[in-house]
Amino acid sequence: MSRQIHSRRIEGLDKNIWVEFTQLAADHAVVNLGQGFPDFSPPNFLKDAFTRAINGDFNQYTRAFVIIIEPFFDCYESMVRMAGGHPVYIPLHPKPVSGRLMTSADWVLDPAELANKFNKRTKAIVVNTPNNPLGKVFNREELQMITDLCLKHNVLCISDEVYEWLVYDANRHVRIAGLPGMWERTITVGSAGKTFSATGWKVGWAIGPKDIIRHLQTVHQNSNYHCATAAQQAVAEGFVKEFARLGAPDSYFTNLRQELQLKRDQLAACLSSVGLKPIVPEGGYFLIVDISAVKIDLPVSTDTEQPYDYRFVKWLITNKGLVTIPVSAFYSSEHKKGFENFIRFCFAKEDSTLSKAEQILQEWKSTLLTHF
Incomplete structure (x- = not known):
C-alpha cells in the first residue's frame, strides 16, 4: 500500500x-x-543586443509571518507558503468618489488596520508599486507609513517594482528603499520583461544590501539556478543605452x-x-x-x-x-x-x-x- x-x-x-x-x-x-x-x-536596439550576445561569447554560466497587501500578484502567497511562512493579508480599501472616474489612488490602506497586522512574529511585508492588478502607485506618505512600521518592528520589506518605468500622468515612482532606514532592510525586485516589453526573456534582478542579497543568491543558486546569459547581456546593453538618453526625445x-x-x-x-x-x-x-x-x-x-x-x-x-x-x-x-x-x-x-x-x-x- x-x-x-x-x-x-x-x-x-x-x-x-x-x-x-x-x-x-x-x-x-x-x-x-x-x-x-x-x-x-521589444525595441529593436534590445533585440539587436540579444543577437550580438548569442553570436558572442555569452553562452556559458554567469559568475514566520509575511504581510501581503491586497490585491496582490498570486505567486506571492505561494512563495510565502512554500518557504514555510504564514501570509497575513491586508486589503486596499476603495474610497467613494463622485463626479469623476475612480482611480487607483482612491484605493488606500487603513493606517490602524495596517499597524494591527504587525507583531513580534512579523518578519516581512511585500509591497508592489505600481501594483498589479490595480495600477496603484504608492506615494511617499503611504510608503513612509509602511517604513515607520518596518523600523518599529524590525521587519524586512520585499518591494516588487517591475513596473517602475510605467507611471502615468503626474505620478512619480518612489522607491521605498530610498526612505531613511529602509535600504538596510529592503529587497527591490525589477524585471526586464516589463521594462523592455520582453516578458518571455524572464530576466529580472534584486537590489539590496550585501548581507541580505548573499542569502538571496544562495536561494537562487539552488532553485532556478540561472537564466540565459545572452538575455542578461542584452538587457545590460539595453540599460547602458537607455540610461545615456533618459529624458531625451x-x-x-x-x-x-x-x-x-x-x-x-x-x-x-x-x-x-x-x-x-x-x-x-x-x-x-x-x-x-x-x-x-x-x-x-x-x-x-x-x-x-x-x-x-x-x-x-x-x-x-x-x-x-x-x-x-x-x-x-x-x-x-x-x-x-x-x-x-x-x-x-x-x-x-x-x-x-x-x-x-x-x-x-x-x-x-x-x-x-x-x-x-
Missing part, C-alpha cells in the same frame, strides 16, 4: 488561474486583454510610458462609453473594471465556491471572444468574496488589438447593461 507524502503548507496551491484561463483562451477565437504580455515586440522608457498612457486612456474611454466603471490606473499594464452593474444570466457552475468574476470571465471568453482576468484571483480566500465584481484588462497591446476589443464591447453595448 503506497503512502502519499507531501507538505501541508503547499496544499491548495496547485490551482493556477494562468493555466486555466490560458487554456480557455486557446480553445476559442478571442481578443486577449487578459494576460500581461504585450503583443508588440528618443528615450524608449519615455516613449513607452507615453504610448501606454494613451492606450490606457483609449481603453478607459471605451469601457466608460458602454457603461462600465473603469478604475483608472496610475501605472503598470492593467486596468480593473467594476462589473457590478452588468446583468447577465451566467451558467450555473459545478464548482459552487467559484467566485462570480470567474464565471463572468469564462462566459465573456466563450460567448464574446474577449479575454480578461477575474480580480478575485488576486485576493486571499478570506477577502475574495468582497472583490468578485471586478475584472482585469491589459492595455499593453497593439492598437489593432484594442480596437478589436472595442468593437466587441460596442456590439455588446445594447445588451450589456440594464439601462441600455
